[in-house]
Amino acid sequence: MKALIDQWGARNVGIAMLVVAFLVLIAAGMIGWEAFQRGMGILALDRAQAAALTDDRLATVAHGREAAGWLPAEPAAGIIAIDLSNPAAKEQLARLELRVPAKQRPIVAAIYALHQIHHGGKPGSSLAGGDQAVISHLLKLAQGAKPEALTLPDSDPPQATLLNYAAQVRFRAAWNVGEREAIRATAGELRLLMPKHPDIKGVEAVLLALTPSVADAAFGSHINVLPRGTRRDLVLLKLMTLAPERSAVLKPLLPTTGLPTTGAGK
Amino acid sequence: MYAILVAAFYGVVLAMKALSRVQVPSGYSDVENLAEYTSYRLDQTVAFTAWKPGDAVCWRLGPDADRAVNFGWVAALPGDRVQVRDGHLEVNGQRNAKGDVILLPDCGPIRVPDRHLFVINHRHQGDSLAVGPLPASAIRGRMGSLP
Numbered sequence: 001m002k003a004l005i006d007q008w009g010a011r012n013v014g015i016a017m018l019v020v021a022f023l024v025l026i027a028a029g030m031i032g033w034e035a036f037q038r039g040m041g042i043l044a045l046d047r048a049q050a051a052a053l054t055d056d057r058l059a060t061v062a063h064g065r066e067a068a069g070w071l072p073a074e075p076a077a078g079i080i081a082i083d084l085s086n087p088a089a090k091e092q093l094a095r096l097e098l099r100v101p102a103k104q105r106p107i108v109a110a111i112y113a114l115h116q117i118h119h120g121g122k123p124g125s126s127l128a129g130g131d132q133a134v135i136s137h138l139l140k141l142a143q144g145a146k147p148e149a150l151t152l153p154d155s156d157p158p159q160a161t162l163l164n165y166a167a168q169v170r171f172r173a174a175w176n177v178g179e180r181e182a183i184r185a186t187a188g189e190l191r192l193l194m195p196k197h198p199d200i201k202g203v204e205a206v207l208l209a210l211t212p213s214v215a216d217a218a219f220g221s222h223i224n225v226l227p228r229g230t231r232r233d234l235v236l237l238k239l240m241t242l243a244p245e246r247s248a249v250l251k252p253l254l255p256t257t258g259l260p261t262t263g264a265g266k
Numbered sequence: 267m268y269a270i271l272v273a274a275f276y277g278v279v280l281a282m283k284a285l286s287r288v289q290v291p292s293g294y295s296d297v298e299n300l301a302e303y304t305s306y307r308l309d310q311t312v313a314f315t316a317w318k319p320g321d322a323v324c325w326r327l328g329p330d331a332d333r334a335v336n337f338g339w340v341a342a343l344p345g346d347r348v349q350v351r352d353g354h355l356e357v358n359g360q361r362n363a364k365g366d367v368i369l370l371p372d373c374g375p376i377r378v379p380d381r382h383l384f385v386i387n388h389r390h391q392g393d394s395l396a397v398g399p400l401p402a403s404a405i406r407g408r409m410g411s412l413p
Contacts (some may be wrong), residue, residue: 188373
């Protein structure tokens with residue numbers, strides 16, 4: 001330091017040190033601000049994923065949007081904020097795909113493909129193993145194929161969003177086709193993947209009804225947990241067809257037809 | 267001078283690791299006998315790819331105090347096949363010895379999604395049978411052992 005002062009003068013060395021200190025301060029400020037943004041983003045993402053675990057879709061999207069605001073280049077934050085039912089999500093995904101690091105682009109591309117299928121489109125086939133297998137399976141289902149077993153490669157598992165979506169579509173397809181074994185299998189998948197889904201109690205009732213080893217009493221007590229209403233009645237009517245051996249439990253619970261009794265003639 | 271700074275830095279890191287404990291909520295009953303302990307050492311430095319089946323794990327299901335601490339074991343890793351057979355969990359066709367009997371009819375198999383763990387505890391409260399496979403962000407850390 002003394003040599004520097006002797007060579008350049010104390011004033012010049014002081015100014016140089018001040019400049020260096022200023023630059024270091026700016027760098028520290030930028031690092032601090034980035035750390036703050038990252039911290040806030042991770043907190044919001046945590047809240048979004050906690051909401052997703054309880055299947056609170058509105059809270060998930062709200063916290064996801066906040067996380068995406070803090071972490072624009074983080075695919076997990078961007079994806080959780082996406083509402084697949086919204087056609088405008090296509091532009092959100094396209095922007096996200098440009099922002100995220102190259103190695104994370106396949107994650108966004110898979111959600112983009114899912115969005116296309118959801119809106120009746122036909123995505124290309126350029127995804128990684130597990131994701132591509134799910135997308136191909138969903139495409140077949142969209143074309144009216146029966147919900148056969150979903151075959152996945154041993155390595156490279158699919159993303160949760162794709163698996164959860166596929167489980168719901170598979171169950172719906174099996175329900176519409178009316179094949180007992182397919183309904184039982186897909187109800188089981190849905191129960192394991194999404195036990196907090198709002199309709200999971202109904203899915204469990206279907207699973208119990210179609211499992212021969214389950215006693216009528218256990219099935220009956222589960223049915224009583226389901227909230228009364230049109231949705232329950234529709235499930236019961238369908239189960240009468242699918243599982244006639246449960247009619248002793250189902251018949252007393254089915255909606256009665258005809259005019260309400262007036263009590264006249266008693 | 268630099269040696270002292272480096273030593274101080276490592277000292278702080280080691281102290282943080284040693285002091286990193288998770289408080290067991292009062293009345294916690296999802297893992298047998300765990301409530302006898304007041305807190306557990308928690309290693310939060312475990313990389314996601316380093317998890318193994320059977321590891322004792324702590325996870326959170328939300329920011330509220332009663333959902334922030336859950337304990338159990340890793341039953342399955344991403345890509346593993348999980349199913350329920352005869353009241354027990356099977357992973358890749360092998361029966362998992364942990365946890366009480368599962369009150370579900372036979373169901374599955376499913377594949378554990380990417381960046382997710384399938385965790386299980388004694389009473390299946392707040393574990394993957396109750397909330398589904400857990401994302402990496404829900405995992406708080408690894409414990410040495412659980413009763």
